Amino acid sequence: xxxxxxxxxxxxxxxxxxxxxxxxxxxxxxxxxxxxxxxxxxxxxxxxxxxxxxxxxxxxxxxxxxxxxxxxxxxxxxxxxxxxxxxxxxxxxxxxxxxxxxxxxxxxxxxxxxxxxxxxxxxxxxxxxxxxxxxxxxxxxxxxxxxxxxxxxxxxxxxxxxxxxxxxxxxxxxxxxxxxxxxxxxxxxxxxxxxxxxxxxxxxxxxxxxxxxxxxxxxxxxxxxxxxxxxxxxxxxxxxxxxxxxxxx
Amino acid sequence: xxxxxxxxxxxxxxxxxxxxxxxxxxxxxxxxxxxxxxxxxxxxxxxxxxxxxxxxxxxxxxxxxxxxxxxxxxxxxxxxxxxxxxxxxxxxxxxxxxxxxxxxxxxxxxxxxxxxxxxxxxxxxxxxxxxxxxxxxxxxxxxxxxxxxxxxxxxxxxxxxxxxxxxxxxxxxxxxxxxxxxxxxxxxxxxxxxxxxxxxxxxxxxxxxxxxxxxxxxxxxxxxxxxxxxxxxxxxxxxxxxxxxxxxxxxxxxxxxxxxxxxxxxxxxxxxxxxxxxxxxxxxxxxxxxxxxxxxxxxxxxxxxxxxxxxxxxxxxxxxxx
Numbered sequence: 001x002x003x004x005x006x007x008x009x010x011x012x013x014x015x016x017x018x019x020x021x022x023x024x025x026x027x028x029x030x031x032x033x034x035x036x037x038x039x040x041x042x043x044x045x046x047x048x049x050x051x052x053x054x055x056x057x058x059x060x061x062x063x064x065x066x067x068x069x070x071x072x073x074x075x076x077x078x079x080x081x082x083x084x085x086x087x088x089x090x091x092x093x094x095x096x097x098x099x100x101x102x103x104x105x106x107x108x109x110x111x112x113x114x115x116x117x118x119x120x121x122x123x124x125x126x127x128x129x130x131x132x133x134x135x136x137x138x139x140x141x142x143x144x145x146x147x148x149x150x151x152x153x154x155x156x157x158x159x160x161x162x163x164x165x166x167x168x169x170x171x172x173x174x175x176x177x178x179x180x181x182x183x184x185x186x187x188x189x190x191x192x193x194x195x196x197x198x199x200x201x202x203x204x205x206x207x208x209x210x211x212x213x214x215x216x217x218x219x220x221x222x223x224x225x226x227x228x229x230x231x232x233x234x235x236x237x238x239x240x241x242x243x244x245x246x247x248x249x
Numbered sequence: 250x251x252x253x254x255x256x257x258x259x260x261x262x263x264x265x266x267x268x269x270x271x272x273x274x275x276x277x278x279x280x281x282x283x284x285x286x287x288x289x290x291x292x293x294x295x296x297x298x299x300x301x302x303x304x305x306x307x308x309x310x311x312x313x314x315x316x317x318x319x320x321x322x323x324x325x326x327x328x329x330x331x332x333x334x335x336x337x338x339x340x341x342x343x344x345x346x347x348x349x350x351x352x353x354x355x356x357x358x359x360x361x362x363x364x365x366x367x368x369x370x371x372x373x374x375x376x377x378x379x380x381x382x383x384x385x386x387x388x389x390x391x392x393x394x395x396x397x398x399x400x401x402x403x404x405x406x407x408x409x410x411x412x413x414x415x416x417x418x419x420x421x422x423x424x425x426x427x428x429x430x431x432x433x434x435x436x437x438x439x440x441x442x443x444x445x446x447x448x449x450x451x452x453x454x455x456x457x458x459x460x461x462x463x464x465x466x467x468x469x470x471x472x473x474x475x476x477x478x479x480x481x482x483x484x485x486x487x488x489x490x491x492x493x494x495x496x497x498x499x500x501x502x503x504x505x506x507x508x509x510x511x512x513x514x515x516x517x518x519x520x521x522x523x524x525x526x527x528x529x530x531x532x533x534x535x536x537x538x539x540x541x542x543x544x545x546x547x548x549x550x551x552x553x554x555x556x557x558x559x560x561x562x563x564x565x566x567x568x569x570x571x
Contacts, residue, residue: 013501013521017388026389037502095364096357118350121386121501121524125366126345126403130322130354139433140322142351145495155437159496160320161346162259162447166438167319176350179502180495212363216379216392221527227534227544232553236565238533241549243569246531248510249453249477 001057001152001171003046004111005082006102006128007039007064008120009073023217035073038117042175044182045147046115047081055149057113059083063105065098067091071201078196079188085201093123094211099131104207106136112171113154118143118178129176139173145180251308252278253338255329256287256301257348263297264450266344268304268411273404274342275305275412276371281340286310288332288423290325291317295420302418304411310336310423314430320348321432326355328425333360333399335423345403346449353403362399369408369507369528386501386524405528406449407507446480448497453479454508456499456526457487460515460536461555464492469559470514476566482506484516500525514555518543535559 011017012032020027035043043062050057061084062077064070074085086109088101106114116129133140145164146157156167156175188196230238242249254274256267274285287306289298291313298309312328329352333341341356343349345367357364365372365380373379377394380402384391448454455474457467467481474481481497488498499506501524511529515536516522523546526532534547535558544550551558 011385013386013524014519015388016520017385019389026385041502095354096361099354099358123384123391124382124386125364126350127354127357127364127366130351131358133322134326134355134358140351140355141434142322143347159347160439161257161348161449163439163441165319165436165440168435168437170433179498212357212361212397213365213393213395215384216394218384218389218391220389221387224532224546225548227547227550229550229552232551232558235551235553235558235561236568238549238551239562239565239569242510242531242533246510246548248531249566249569 001055001112002110003049003057003060004106004114005039005043005046005060005062006114006116006132007043007062007073007077008036008117009033009064009066009070010036010120010122013037013121019218019220023219024215026218033070033073035077036117036120038119038177040185041179041182042115042117042177043077043080043082044185045177047186048182049147049149056152061086061109061111063102064088065090065092065101074201075196076188078199079192080186081192085199086204087201088204088206090206092211093215094213095123095125095127095131096212097209099128100135100209101206102128103132103135105204106132114172114174116174116176118176129174133174139169140176141167141169141173142176144175144177147175147181251284251286251336251338252281252340252342253329253333253336254285254287254306254342255352256289257344258289258291258293258297261291261293261297263300265411266346266406266450267301268413269409270342270344270404271301271304271306272411273409277340277342277402278305280371281375284308286332286336286338288312288329290328298420299418302416303413305416306418309418309420311420312423312425314425316431319432319434319436320351321434322351322355324430324432325352326359327429330356330359331425332423339399341399341401343401343403345405349403353401357401360399361397362401363395363397364401364403365393365395366403367405368402369405383528387527388524405507408528446478448480448482448499448504449506451480451508453477453510454482454506455479455512455514456482456484456516457493457514458484458516459486460517461487466556467493469556469563472563473512473559473566476563476570484522513543513547514559516543517541518546
């Protein structure tokens with residue numbers, strides 16, 4: 001079985017976001033780029049599955065849509081343990097465009113299990129994984145918090161609104177993963193880093209696909225009003241303010 | 250042309266979420282000078298369907314069928330896109346909850362419709378069609394133009410107040426048969442969360458962080474949540490330590506919530522935590538460290554020991570609820 005993990009590169013999640021001149025993008029100066037946290041969880045899960053010989057999973061490929069400048073993030077995925085990497089040479093904030101490119105990669109290379117993070121921490125779209133599955137006409141499961149292999153068949157745990165379900169889907173399918181799927185992300189070993197340097201990143205040129213959305217402008221959230229402090233000895237005052245001033249209780 | 254809204258039911262009942270969605274769709278329809286059609290999937294009694302009318306739906310398409318008791322994103326997307334084509338809908342409204350996240354992207358590809366995901370306001374402009382959405386996990390907001398003929402909006406939960414006015418909606422059976430509408434998801438087990446207020450539905454949330462020191466100290470926090478009729482949540486280190494279940498983790502990689510009131514107890518307020526709660530209408534912080542960043546996000550704060558403050562708050566709430 002072959003696994004594909006789709007990865008996006010995003011600003012490190014502790015970054016203080018500043019806007020660039022013209023406010024249509026963020027100021028990239030000094031930003032540390034990392035693997036999107038949910039994609040990193042997907043990769044960790046893929047590695048856990050491959051480590052267990054009984055799963056029959058032979059290889060893990062990572063795919064990314066982005067310019068050459070995003071290759072360090074792909075090298076990191078290789079250093080952590082992915083076997084191959086594919087980059088589609090394009091740059092877009094439109095989920096439809098990105099998903100169409102990844103679907104094309106999957107058509108060419110054929111995978112049994114495709115893992116995508118439930119959202120990216122930059123555009124917060126929660127779209128690419130579901131779109132890939134529709135482009136390919138294959139099943140998908142969203143909000144996946146567990147995957148285990150039973151006699152060669154993947155069994156999925158997913159969150160529904162108001163509970164959890166255990167489901168089975170025919171392969172190939174897309175699992176759109178969230179928290180709980182894997183514990184701590186892995187750290188690259190020195191050997192992994194050395195190996196990753198020598199691996200080839202396959203580059204595909206993008207398909208001509210139209211974009212359906214574009215970002216016109218970004219703005220910073222409105223600053224909140226200053227905090228009003230209440231004496232710790234008299235917290236009843238807080239309840240009074242919540243009831244009579246904020247009117248929320 | 251109309252605005253189509255997908256209204257999800259839970260065991261045949263609609264929740265506040267569905268009424269929020271219909272109210273939102275109705276406000277969008279008013280902007281666009283058109284009407285609202287709701288689409289419901291699965292078995293729902295007529296008296297329950299009628300309720301959607303009171304929030305602004307003129308027509309309700311009801312796709313019944315036993316096969317729809319399990320969420321299958323392919324089958325659901327097929328039904329909703331069929332309804333959109335039948336109604337010639339140019340705008341489709343869906344929740345940004347787990348179901349919406351499963352269905353909306355598929356619908357987008359089927360209809361070649363751009364998605365404004367996690368919107369929390371009415372469209373800023375109809376021409377060009379511009380929506381306001383959260384990006385960079387709440388650290389920036391974007392004006393996004395949707396260029397396609399059909400537009401899909403996924404609405405962030407708790408971001409639009411339901412508005413009720415008596416109105417009679419027309420209910421139509423929506424026949425969907427055939428392979429397209431037959432899902433391939435096989436359910437083997439289900440665990441429903443019962444008896445508890447769902448974190449993403451809650452108007453009031455009381456949340457604990459590492460400052461709570463141990464899972465043994467949670468009783469007064471749970472008591473405060475229960476006295477306020479709210480849900481409990483926690484920060485990431487707490488769920489990672491196993492003090493509280495993963496489902497309670499709010500923050501960037503956990504649940505993103507927008508309650509009316511969020512009470513953060515012993516939570517320092519790291520960027521990643523704020524990303525999950527910054528859309529709350531009011532934030533209260535209780536922390537021993539007066540310099541904790543959570544106080545910059547909060548409107549009300551108490552500098553003090555949670556173990557001493559919480560019981561007093563419980564007593565004060567019980568007093569006013571008498």
